[in-house]
Structure formats: C-alpha cells, structure tokens
Amino acid sequence: QVQLVESGGGLVQAGGSLRLSCAASGRTFSRYGMGWFRQAPGKEREFVAAISNRDGSTYYADSVQGRFTISRDNAKNTVYLQMNSLKPEDTAVYYCAAQYSGTVYYTSTYDYWGQGTQVTVSS
Numbered sequence: 001q002v003q004l005v006e007s008g009g010g011l012v013q014a015g016g017s018l019r020l021s022c023a024a025s026g027r028t029f030s031r032y033g034m035g036w037f038r039q040a041p042g043k044e045r046e047f048v049a050a051i052s053n054r055d056g057s058t059y060y061a062d063s064v065q066g067r068f069t070i071s072r073d074n075a076k077n078t079v080y081l082q083m084n085s086l087k088p089e090d091t092a093v094y095y096c097a098a099q100y101s102g103t104v105y106y107t108s109t110y111d112y113w114g115q116g117t118q119v120t121v122s123s
Helices: none
Strands: 004-007 010-013 018-024 033-039 046-051 058-060 068-073 078-083 092-099 117-122
Touching (some): 018 033, 018 117, 033 068, 033 078, 046 068, 058 068
Parallel strands (some): 010 117
Antiparallel strands (some): 004 018, 018 078, 033 046, 033 092, 046 058, 068 078, 092 117
16 A cells, blocks of 8 residues: 655746655555646646666657656655746646556556645736
C-alpha cells in the first residue's frame, strides 16, 4: 500500500514557476514508477510527466516539454515537478500517481493516487 500526498500548488502569474512535491508513505517507494497528471474543469485527466523507478528515464507531454521537470528522491520518498514558464492553460488540479508496471501515459496503469493540489496560473 502506498499513500501519496501532494503539496506546493498555488496561484502564480503567467511566466512564473512552482515546484510540486509528492510525498509517499511506505518503504517500497523505489519500486514504483511515478507520474504527474492534471485535470482542468470539464476535461479529462491528462498525462503530464513520469519518471521510471528502474533507470530514472523521464517522459513528458508535448505541452510541457522543456518547461516542466520531473525528479525523484528515493531517500526522501518524494517525487517533484518543477514547473517553469507557466501558462494560463496549465491551470488544473495536479495529481501524482504510482505504478508498479505498465505504460506511463495512461491513468489506468497507475495503482495509487494522491488527492491533488490546485495550480492556478493568471494571465
């Protein structure tokens, strides 16, 4: 069982930065691939970024490539999402998720989810 708690969301002006954190419980964090997803009002939850537990490979949605960076610290059981050059269209609730295996891009392949943290980018 893994429990995930996100933090770091807030209100920021366009062009600004935020760093989201996701703290995981348990001693098996290093066994899980970790992902970030987001959901805007009236839209489906969409993939943002993921990081492998095996070799640290990272994956990004085209919409955030070059602006967002995902990283993990297994000693702290934490995954991060550094978000730079934020745009109003990045406004959403951001969720972190953990998966034991499977493709990183689909919500259905993740086993555990956090409660989400709101990110609002004003124009």
